[in-house]
Amino acid sequence: xxxxxxxxxxxxxxxxxxxxxxxxxxxxxxxxxxxxxxxxxxxxxxxxxxxxxxxxxxxxxxxxxxxxxxxxxxxxxxxxxxxxxxxxxxxxxxxxxxxxxxxxxxxxxxxxxxxxxxxxxxxxxxxxxxxxxxxxxxxxxxxxxxxxxxxxxxxxxxxxxxxxxxxxxxxxxxxxxxxxxxxxxxxxxxxxxxxxxxxxxxxxxxxxxxxxxxxxxxxxxxxxxxxxxxxxxxxxxxxxxxxxxxxxxxxxxxxxxxxxxxxxxxxxxxxxxxxxxxxxxxxxxxxxxxxxxxxxxxxxxxxxxxxxxxxxxxxxxxxxxxxxxxxxxxxxxxxxxxxxxxxxxxxxxxxxx
Amino acid sequence: xxxxxxxxxxxxxxxxxxxxxxxxxxxxxxxxxxxxxxxxxxxxxxxxxxxxxxxxxxxxxxxxxxxxxxxxxxxxxxxxxxxxxxxxxxxxxxxxxxxxxxxxxxxxxxxxxxxxxxxxxxxxxxxxxxxxxxxxxxxxxxxxxxxxxxxxxxxxxxxxxxxxxxxxxxxxxxxxxxxxxxxxxxxxxxxxxxxxxxxxxxxxxxxxxxxxxxxxxxxxxxxxxxxxxxxxxxxxxxxxxxxxxxxxxxxxxxxxxxxxxxxxxxxxxxxxxxxxxxxxxxxxxxxxxxxxxxxxxxxxxxxxxxxxxxxxxxxxxxxxxxxxxxxxxxxxxxxxxxxxxxxxxxxxxxxxx
DNA sequence: TTAATAAAATCAAACGTTTGTGTACATTTT
DNA sequence: AAAATGTACACAAACGTTTGATTTTATTAA
Numbered sequence: 001x002x003x004x005x006x007x008x009x010x011x012x013x014x015x016x017x018x019x020x021x022x023x024x025x026x027x028x029x030x031x032x033x034x035x036x037x038x039x040x041x042x043x044x045x046x047x048x049x050x051x052x053x054x055x056x057x058x059x060x061x062x063x064x065x066x067x068x069x070x071x072x073x074x075x076x077x078x079x080x081x082x083x084x085x086x087x088x089x090x091x092x093x094x095x096x097x098x099x100x101x102x103x104x105x106x107x108x109x110x111x112x113x114x115x116x117x118x119x120x121x122x123x124x125x126x127x128x129x130x131x132x133x134x135x136x137x138x139x140x141x142x143x144x145x146x147x148x149x150x151x152x153x154x155x156x157x158x159x160x161x162x163x164x165x166x167x168x169x170x171x172x173x174x175x176x177x178x179x180x181x182x183x184x185x186x187x188x189x190x191x192x193x194x195x196x197x198x199x200x201x202x203x204x205x206x207x208x209x210x211x212x213x214x215x216x217x218x219x220x221x222x223x224x225x226x227x228x229x230x231x232x233x234x235x236x237x238x239x240x241x242x243x244x245x246x247x248x249x250x251x252x253x254x255x256x257x258x259x260x261x262x263x264x265x266x267x268x269x270x271x272x273x274x275x276x277x278x279x280x281x282x283x284x285x286x287x288x289x290x291x292x293x294x295x296x297x298x299x300x301x302x303x304x305x306x307x308x309x310x311x312x313x314x315x316x317x318x319x320x321x322x323x324x325x326x327x328x329x330x331x332x333x334x335x336x337x338x339x340x341x342x343x344x345x346x347x348x349x350x351x352x353x
Numbered sequence: 354x355x356x357x358x359x360x361x362x363x364x365x366x367x368x369x370x371x372x373x374x375x376x377x378x379x380x381x382x383x384x385x386x387x388x389x390x391x392x393x394x395x396x397x398x399x400x401x402x403x404x405x406x407x408x409x410x411x412x413x414x415x416x417x418x419x420x421x422x423x424x425x426x427x428x429x430x431x432x433x434x435x436x437x438x439x440x441x442x443x444x445x446x447x448x449x450x451x452x453x454x455x456x457x458x459x460x461x462x463x464x465x466x467x468x469x470x471x472x473x474x475x476x477x478x479x480x481x482x483x484x485x486x487x488x489x490x491x492x493x494x495x496x497x498x499x500x501x502x503x504x505x506x507x508x509x510x511x512x513x514x515x516x517x518x519x520x521x522x523x524x525x526x527x528x529x530x531x532x533x534x535x536x537x538x539x540x541x542x543x544x545x546x547x548x549x550x551x552x553x554x555x556x557x558x559x560x561x562x563x564x565x566x567x568x569x570x571x572x573x574x575x576x577x578x579x580x581x582x583x584x585x586x587x588x589x590x591x592x593x594x595x596x597x598x599x600x601x602x603x604x605x606x607x608x609x610x611x612x613x614x615x616x617x618x619x620x621x622x623x624x625x626x627x628x629x630x631x632x633x634x635x636x637x638x639x640x641x642x643x644x645x646x647x648x649x650x651x652x653x654x655x656x657x658x659x660x661x662x663x664x665x666x667x668x669x670x671x672x673x674x675x676x677x678x679x680x681x682x683x684x685x686x687x688x689x690x691x692x693x694x695x696x697x698x699x700x701x702x703x704x705x706x
Numbered sequence: 707t708t709a710a711t712a713a714a715a716t717c718a719a720a721c722g723t724t725t726g727t728g729t730a731c732a733t734t735t736t
Numbered sequence: 737a738a739a740a741t742g743t744a745c746a747c748a749a750a751c752g753t754t755t756g757a758t759t760t761t762a763t764t765a766a
Contacts, residue, residue: 372721372722372723373722373723374722374723384722384723384724385724385725388722388723388724388725389724389725392724416722416723417721417722417723419721419722419723420721420722420723420724421722421723421724422723423721423722423723424722424723424724424725425723425724
C-alpha cells in the first residue's frame with residue numbers, strides 16, 4: 001500500500017509541482033527573494049534574478065494560482081450565468097465575454113440556469129463560494145425575486161446584467177433597446193400594406209417583452225392605426241405555447257397577414273406549425289422576428305426581416321464594464337455610486353430571399 | 354481619500370466576509386474548534402456546535418473556497434476545452450458535463466479553442482495554472498502536436514478526451530464509433546438503389562474522418578461494390594471548402610446520386626450551394642449526414658437521414674470517468690495504469706419528411 | 707576612519723482553512 | 737487512591753504566495 005512512496009521517482013512523475021520554496025532551498029535564498037526576483041523587483045540584484053529565473057524555467061515552475069488567489073483576495077475569475085448555451089444568442093455573447101476576459105487575463109466560470117430560477121440561485125451561491133471577482137448574468141426568464149443578487153452586494157461582488165435584465169433600479173446593465181427595432185419592424189410591415197399585425201411576445205415579466213409591446217403600440221399610433229390588444233399574445237417561448245399563440249392569432253376575427261415574433265425560435269415554431277397543419281394562408285403570412293439565428297438562411301420559410309440584437313457587442317460591453325469596475329476596486333477608488341447603464345440600439349435587418 | 358475607513362460601517366457593506374477566525378474570536382474559542390464544529394466533528398461538544406453554527410448562520414458565514422483549495426491541493430474544478438460552443442453538438446455535451454459535475458459538487462471552467470491549435474495550447478496552460486483537478490478536451494480540428502497534453506501528466510492533472518480524440522495510445526477517451534453509423538448509412542443508401550455515393554469528409558488527421566472513410570469503404574465492399582477514391586473528398590469543414598468539394602463531386606465522371614457529409618453543417622453548406630447555383634440535379638441528390646442538428650427539421654432540404662453521435666451521452670460518460678479518476682486519486686489508490694476507452698456506437702436515424 | 711547612503715537580501719506576518727498532536731478535566735475502571 | 741479511559745477543547749503547522757519592515761553588506765561622502 002505504502003510501498004510506492006519508497007520507490008525512486010522516475011524523473012518527474014508523481015513529484016509535486018515545484019514551488020518558490022523549493023527554488024529558494026536549492027539556491028540557498030530566502031523565499032521572498034525568489035518571489036521578488038521572479039517579479040523583477042528592483043531591490044534584487046541582476047545576478048540573482050538570472051539565477052532564479054533560469055532555475056525556475058528549468059524546473060518548469062508555474063506559480064500556484066490558488067495560493068495567489070488566497071493571498072490577494074481575488075481569483076481573477078468572472079462568473080457567467082446565462083439561460084441556455086445552445087441558444088445562438090448566448091453562445092455568441094459568451095464568445096465575446098471569453099475574448100475580452102482572456103485579453104485581460106481573467107478566466108471565465110460558466111454556468112447555465114436553463115431558465116430555472118432555483119438553479120439560478122444555486123449557481124449564484126456557487127459562484128459566491130468560488131469567490132469569483134465579479135458576475136455577468138442574463139437572468140432566467142421566470143426569475144421573479146432578486147434577493148440572491150442582493151446577497152452578492154454584501155460580499156462586494158459586482159454584477160453586470162446583460163440582455164435579460166431584472167427590473168431593478170441600482171444595477172449595472174447592458175441591454176439592447178428593443179423598442180427602436182420593434183418600431184422599425186412595424187414601420188416596415190405597415191409600409192408593405194399590412195394592417196392586422198400579430199405579436200407573439202415573451203413572458204410578461206421580462207423587460208424585453210415590455211419593450212416589444214411598447215414599440216409595437218407606439219409604431220401603430222404613429223401610423224394612425226389603432227391598437228388591438230387581442231393581436232398581442234404573451235407566451236413562455238416554448239414550442240407548445242407558441243403554437244397555441246399562433247392558433248389564437250389565426251382564429252382572430254381580423255385576418256392577420258403579418259406576425260412579429262419574440263425571436264427566431266418563436267418564428268420557427270410558428271412557421272412550422274402553419275406548415276404542419278396545412279394552414280392555407282401559411283405562405284401569405286409575413287414574419288418578422290428578433291435575434292438573427294445564423295441558420296435562418298437555411299430554413300424553408302424565412303422571416304422577411306429580423307431585429308438584430310448584437311449579442312457579441314452586448315457580451316463585450318458587459319465584460320468591459322465588469323472589468324472596469326474590478327479595476328476601480330483594485331485601485332481603491334472611492335466607491336463610485338454611479339451605475340453603468342448601456343443601451344445598444346437594435347436594428348431591423350431584411351433577410352435576403 | 355482615506356476618510357472612508359473611519360466611517361462607521363453601515364451594517365455590512367464594505368466589511369470583509371466573516372471567517373472562522375472571526376467566529377472563534379467572538380465565541381472565545383480556538384479556530385480549530387470552530388472548524389471542527391462546523392464539520393460536525395465528534396470531538397466537539399454538542400453545546401459548542403450549536404453556538405458555533407448559529408453564530409455562523411447569523412453572520413452569513415461561507416467558507417472561503419480559495420483557502421480550502423490551497424489547503425487541500427485541489428480546486429474541485431474541472432476544465433473543459435472544446436472547439437466551438439455555438440455548435441450544437443458541443444453545447445449539448447456541455448449540458449451533460451455541467452449536470453454531472455454539479456451533481457458531484459464540481460465547478461466547470463469552460464473555454465473554446467475555436468479550432469485554433471495555438472489558442473488550445475494557451476488554454477491548456479491557463480487551466481494548468483488555475484490548478485483544475487482534471488481536464489475534459491475535444492481537440493481542435495487542426496491540432497497536430499500533443500506535447501501540451503503531455504505536460505499536464507507531469508502536473509498529475511488527468512485528461513479525458515471526448516469526441517475529437519488525438520491519435521495517442523495511452524489516453525482516456527470517450528468517442529463515438531462512427532464506422533458503424535457510416536456502414537448503416539451506406540447500407541441505407543445502397544438499399545435505395547444508389548451506386549455512386551459521394552463522401553464529403555473532414556480533415557485527414559481527425560480520427561473521425563478515418564472512421565467515416567473506413568465505414569464507407571467497408572460497406573461498399575460488403576455490398577460487392579467497388580470503391581472509387583475520387584468520390585471521397587476531404588475538406589476542413591469550412592463553407593468554402595465544402596462548396597469546393599461539392600463542386601468536385603458534381604464534376605465527377607460518374608453521376609453522384611447520394612452524398613454522405615461529415616456533419617449536418619456540411620450538409621447544409623452543400624445543399625445550399627446546390628440551390629444557389631441552380632444545379633439541376635439538386636433535388637435528386639440524397640444527403641445523409643451526421644450529428645442531428647435539432648434545427649435540421651426546419652431546413653428546406655432535409656437530409657434523408659443522420660447518424661446520431663449522442664453528444665449528451667458522450668459528455669456524461671467523459672465527465673463520469675474524469676470524476677472517477679479524481680476519486681481514485683483522492684483515495685490514494687495505487688496508480689492505475691489502465692486507460693478508460695469508451696466507445697459509443699453511433700446509429701442512423703431517418704429524418705421524418 | 708567613520709558616518710551616511712544605497713543596494714541586496716532576509717524576516718515574518720498574512721490570506722482562511724484543515725488536521726495531527728497535545729492537554730486539561732471529568733469520568734470510569736481496578 | 738491511583739491508573740486508565742474518554743471528552744472537549746487548544747496549539748501549531750501546513751498549503752504557496754506576497755509584501756511591509758528590517759537587517760546585512762557594499763558603496764560613497766565627509
